[in-house]
Amino acid sequence: MRIEDRILFNEIKQGNRKVFEALFYEYYPGLIRFAENFVFDSAVCEDIVQTLFLYFWEKAAELNIQFSLKAYFYQAVRNRCLNYLRDLQVEDKHKVLYIEASLDCDDPDFFEEVDLSREVEQAIELLPDQMKELFLLKYRDGLRTREIAELKEVSENTVKTQLLRAKERLRKKLLDNTSLLFFF
Amino acid sequence: MAPKPAIDINIIWKSVHGQLTADEEKHLQDWLKEDSSHRSYYQQVKRYYESGSAFTGSKSELDRAWRSFEGRERSAKKRKFVQKMAIAASIAALVALVSSVLIWQFQPAPEVITKKQVSLIKPGSGKATLFFDDGRTYDLTNSGNLALNEDGIIIRNTENGLAYSGGELADGELRYNILRVPRGGEYVLTLPDGTHVWMNAESSIRYPICFADDERTVELQGQAYFEVTHDGQRPFRVWSGNHEIRVLGTQFDLKAYQNDETITTTLVQGSVRISLKDNPEVQETLVPNEQCTFNKNENILEKRKIETLPYISWRKGKLMFEDEELSEIMKTLQRWYDCDVVFASQRARQMRFTGTLMRYDDINEVLNKIAKTNEIKIYVNGNSIRIE
Known part of the structure; x- marks a missing residue:
């Protein structure tokens, strides 16, 4: 865990309510948007995210958080969403919901543990070169927008715009090609 | 072998984007039939793709x-x-x-907290306003009497409500009245053919003061219970926007509030046919103890078997709720008690409640019953109710 996260998490374990409230405000909107990609119903999403925060607050002492708080929150929300889908008997065999959700998440540290399916890799291959490169730096190598900008010697805004366009193209590709995509 | 009930999200997606094969369509339909939670998930996916997230993050x-x-x-x-x-x-x-x-x-203990000041919220009572198309208006209550003679048509307001009788249609020209019942009101109307209409709070009806020879047509916004006098020659129709009910003689309840997503017809006696103006192929015929719900967003009719009592008991001084969301219940109370309701929690909104409340009871008694069955707090302050 990063040092900042370690300090924050330690405060939570000691019952520091101010820190908890700050974390809630910090992560809540992103987590709701993330959850909506699975659940599509903001009321249910709020229920899922709030339940998680309650669990996090009450069980902090017993939690073993490996990577970062952010990764923990996003993974936990994802798992809770997937359980919700399982109860509804909805499957996401090709992890399409998951990819969509990741694309919508502004800084997905947690993303690196996922292997992209062959279909998605192919869709990425079809992106224009520069877009593809930036996209992979961000989503495969987990670099931050600022780091990519420094590395490629372009402005941070350019990186953001390119990434946004890449997401749009990819999403369109994934949606348009569903029949192709799902019957490999 | 029966198909597996589980469905892959891509089938839902393709359906939302209109590119399903016949097999997939069947798979989807089977899955939707399985459970109402499946149907609501499907609706949420659709809504999300059409209008995006409801969450702003402000x-x-x-x-x-x-x-x-x-x-x-x-x-x-x-x-x-x-x-x-x-x-x-x-x-x-x-x-x-x-x-x-x-x-x-x-x-x-049940938690209804009323500030020391007297609650301003009172149950509804008989009141309404009558509008003529020439601009005259009359405020009506069950005690006020009014007697008008419009070209031989007698309009009388008594303790039994407003009633029309007599008269003949002069040169085929229909003249209309509108009876508007405000929030916190109710009224009984007797139409020129003897049909009785029990109007609930915040409802309006427009009708000719004398019906034509070949049909009886009225327009309703809000909720009313109809007891239609049988007349095989003149079908009785009720319009609510795009939604039409056509009957010969029956008893039914119609709930068609403009700010509700649905129009609900509950049939008690006889038979009715429901159709949509812009889509005449879509129609349903109801027999007693059936209910038809028209969803305005999706433009579909759905029929089901029900116990009618909870839907018509308002007319008998009761409010019966069966597994109904608190947000819906509060909508009903808001109309009847003419009060404002604020929900501070989404969870409370969606709590479900079954029980019977007395319509003429003090609001505090009613709220106490609700608070007793759920883990919510209800605050009453002046004219407004806050639920947490």
């Missing part, structure tokens, strides 16, 4: 979320406490029955 929304979180936290604690006490009670009951009486005292 400061005020986050503040609301935080408050709602804290409320959830409190009720979780309370629940744990009650659970513990319940376990204690079951052990104690083995030892002595008296103990469980003590435990009861630890149960949280």
